[in-house]
Amino acid sequence: MTALASSLRGTFPVLGTLSRGHPMIYLDSAATAQKPQAVIDAMTRFYTQDYGTIHRGVYQVSERATLAWDAARERVAHFLTAATADEVVFVRGTTEAINLVAESFLKPRIKPGATVLVTEMEHHANIVPWQLAGAKTVPIPISDTGELDLVAAERLLAAGCEMLAVCHVSNALGTINPVVELCRMAKRHGVPVLIDGAQAAPHLCIDVQAIGCDFYCFSGHKVYGPTGIGALWAKREHLAKMPPYQGGGDMIDLVTFEGTTYAPAPRKFEAGTPHIAGAIGLEAALRWLDALDRVALRREEEELLAFGTGLLAEVPGLRLIGSAREKAGILTFVIEGVHPHDIASILDHDGVCIRAGHHCTQPLHRRLGVQSTARASLALYSTRDDLEKLAHGLVKIQRMFN
């Protein structure tokens, strides 16, 4: 167990509980991360002491809620190294962020059938919204190790497209994509870029200005915050020009039956009473992360990933999927003769939680020639012990079926 992980583990109450009667080994953080006590406390405090709505009340709890909401936006801006908090829109999560950009940014600019460049490793959430907006999604191919083909990317950008939408880190392969280089290439061709940061936010330090993208989004629940809250960062000039995504309260300037004028961004995109407690929980999560040495944590994660990769390589019949040079803590694999759902189910009997299926990346699985895969993913509370229990279980399963 690494020094940092062992000291952090105790702050996650759920990790001290039992799963199917065994100490829980949680290896599905790429799906959703567990919550530290600081996040749980912040949300409980809000609901038990400070609860009120934002922007509308003059009484004390409403004032507190408004200040907390604004502070959360500031915190997200800081987390993303954004120039200003006005460029941060609160959304339900990455999925809603991409839908917002597809609907409000892309759709008004394109004719049906226009091309949005994606990648073969994209999550469905970074494919389907573009299709719903009327675009045709064309993928940048990947290599067998799970790295983007940048020569093909350049060629496809040159061939013409309306948008480039790419994940910062692949949820199925762990690949860390060269987003700075991709943005530079796209800029040369005048193509706006959206980066899906859902998997990057928990692992990497994000600097949207250094990346050079137009849009960046992430989900709160993958960075140790609550579900139902996330953020879209967009360049101010884009937000100013984009029409509202939804209409309702809080997003308006003046409403008459003849017509309505809208509040300036980001409020223009935040119709209705939002997930205030979610933003407060997200603020607590990001503040908690900020207090940690994230560079040291990233180094530990790399060591843990190398350790896990070595352990899995020793399991007979196991094939690791995704071996990019730059990789986050994701171990996706198949075992000859065993269906991934059986792997996940049998591990679950011993309290080991992993994911099996297509991980919302059906086109990637088709490209790799596998129907489904098993995936163990790491977070900053993951330990060598977790991975040893995983490998032990996998050897047992392999014997059961072969």
Next chain:
Amino acid sequence: MATSDEMYQAVIIEHARSPRNYKPLVTPTHHCDGRNPLCGDEVSLDLTVDAEGRITDIGFQGQGCAISKASASMMTAAIKGKTVPEARELFERFHALVTGEPTDEKALGKLVAFKGVAAYPMRVKCATMGWHVMMEALDENREKRPNGSEQ
């Protein structure tokens, strides 16, 4: 072998490894394909039902987990030779078994091996997929498989 893995009984693993009646039928009277979009599992099922309403032959093919494959395999072995109403009745009993409802376990024979599934609600769909496809094939009462060689 892990004895504690109640869902993964030896007979289930054995059927998953060597499924019975794992074949397409040449001239089926009934056919249906099933797919679980959540996990991508697929079952393709052929049946031959004679004039008296008896299932004289059955074959399945597909991709899936051990539970779904073994369940389809053991289903084919259990319903071959039965009448359509008997197959329906067996499905009702099996469904009760895997969802933890009371049923006559003796009447289920070897299928009782799936009792452990009841403790894992997320896996009930895997255990019943072949059965649902069989019921659909019989309900649709197709005369020929739509992608059969005759067409």
